[in-house]
Amino acid sequence: MQKKKYSTGWRNENNTPSLSEVFSSVYVPKKKGIWRKFFAFTGPGLLIAVGYMDPGNWATDIAGGSKFGYMLLSVIFISNFFAIILQHLALKLGIVCERDLAQACRDHYPKFINFILWILCEIAISACDLAEIIGSVLALKLLFGIPITWGVLITVIDVFIILFFQYKGFRYIESVVAALIFTILICFSFEIISSKPEIFSILKGIIPNIEIIKNSHSFYISIGILGATVMPHNLYLHSSIIQTRDYPRTFEGKKMAIKYATIDSTLSLSLAFFINAAILIISASTFHKTGHTDVKDIMDAHKLLTPILGKLSGVFFALALLASGQNSTLTGTLAGQIVMEGFISLKFKPWIRRLITRLIAIVPAMIAAIVYGEKGTSELLIISQIILSIQLSFAIIPLVCFTGDYKKMGPFVNGPIIKISAWFITIIIIVLNLFLIYDILL
Structure with a gap:
């Protein structure tokens, strides 16, 4: 028995399925044609693509496009290529x-390392949730004139909307x-x-330009785009x-x-690239x-779009x-549940987990909205992407x-x-982040 455990490379042989309530719940035809199988696997890639076109992308893409024109398109293209490779590794880890x-981290690293990784990941999810709140709040203001502070409070309702679809089944979440995404695509x-x-x-x-690195401002925005x-x-x-x-959980x-x-992942991320590139x-x-x-x-951006391209353009922008x-x-809700259950085997009811994450993100958003108004929330959006x-x-x-x-x-x-590609991408990201930290400290 000890030999078997060692051969798997994991300390824990009896692993609890991830998201056990929906584990292996979507039917995959065993002997049907290629298109039926492809349709069965279509969905997870779209949920992943969402994270690559969230409101955090908007601020960095808008700033990059207005300041440097089309020059930073190459950064979006390279970042998207990085994403395709990394998401391939992620799905492969889950399947194999x-x-x-x-x-996987819990079953490989000691408890102290796991605790640090968990805390860092929770901070990242809160930063991501902050971007989601700000994006929704700004959209509500643009579409309906709802004040920023009230918009922040309204976003708490998201908790119940998510729970409704989560209990309906995983395919319902993918359909929503x-x-x-189709709405965003039409708008852009x-x-x-x-x-x-x-x-x-x-x-x-799309062709990389050395000026991106030479100019400290473009370099700073580029790292924000990467994040x-x-x-x-x-x-x-x-x-x-x-x-x-x-x-089938077999080799074939x-x-x-x-x-x-x-x-599924590659096609979905290609769609995300189109939308990110469209913003810039x-x-x-x-x-x-x-x-x-x-x-x-x-x-x-919205204030300037309307007089330049017309009122309808501003409406589509806010709707997207x-x-x-x-x-x-x-997707942020699901990620929060996965991280907490995976790292520390701590299970909360979904609505409690979602409420905790949302409240953590609401506090800085509310402070920024009350003290600094629209400008404060916009600054928070950039900061969330750097985190x-x-x-x-x-x-x-x-x-x-792994x-x-x-x-x-x-x-x-x-x-x-x-x-080689994966380690090359890893080294580039580490070096860029070290430059970013150095720049912030100075």
Whole structure:
């Protein structure tokens, strides 16, 4: 028995399924065609893509586009490539080891290290929830004129909306997320057409430019974009929700699951890239082009969009923001539950867990709204993305280590190309974050 435990690479042999209430609950046809299987695995990728188009992305993309035009498109493109690789590793960990990333850390590291990782992850989730609150609050103000302080309190209702869909079944959550993403897509398609961007400048912006590193301001925004694009809590989330699929827990079954889950993830993140790029392109073609190079927040962007592109453009912008905030709320709740149950085996009722996370995020949002108003909430949005960027390293390193360990992954261990790529991405992220901390301290 001891030998068997050692061969798996995990201390705990009898692992409790992640999100046990929905574990293996989505039917996967065993002998149907490719498209039926692909449809069965479609969903988790969309939930992950939500984190890559949340309100935190808006502030950094708007600031980057207005200040530097299309130049930072390359940063979004590279960040999205990083995300595709990292999410592939996350889903592979969940499928092969039947553990989410939090459970894997608990079954590998000593208690002290686990406690630190858990605290850091909780801080990141609270920072992410803060971005969701601010996005929803600003959208409510833009659409209905609701004051910022009242909007912050209204976001508590999200707790009950999420619970309603969670009890209906996991496919219901995926359907709601898909509908909201489709809403965002339609809104930004309209904005892109209205802003009439320069195609040649867009293609040029996708090519990396050395000026991004030379200019301290563009470098600072680039790290913010990285933090807003590659979300640490998504790595925990993806490794868990992929296990909701009822695929055979055999070698062939896991191989099939990895194949279709990777396709789902890659296509969904490509959609997220389009939306992120659209925000920056609209900012560049609307603000930078007309000399408004200091647009740093969502409210300023909305005020300028309406006179430049028309009233309908402002409405679509606010509607997409509201959909983005609500979508991120759904995935943030699940991530919080996964992290707490995975790291410390502590289970709360979903509504209690959600209420705790939301209240932690509401306090700074309310203080900023009362003391500083709109500007304060916008500054908090940028700060939340910097926190996420710094925490990212502490999620990536364990993920890359686990998926590169033959004892844990067996024949599914990362190949040489994936292993080199994953460590290259990890080193880049660590170096960028060290530069960021150095810059902040000085």
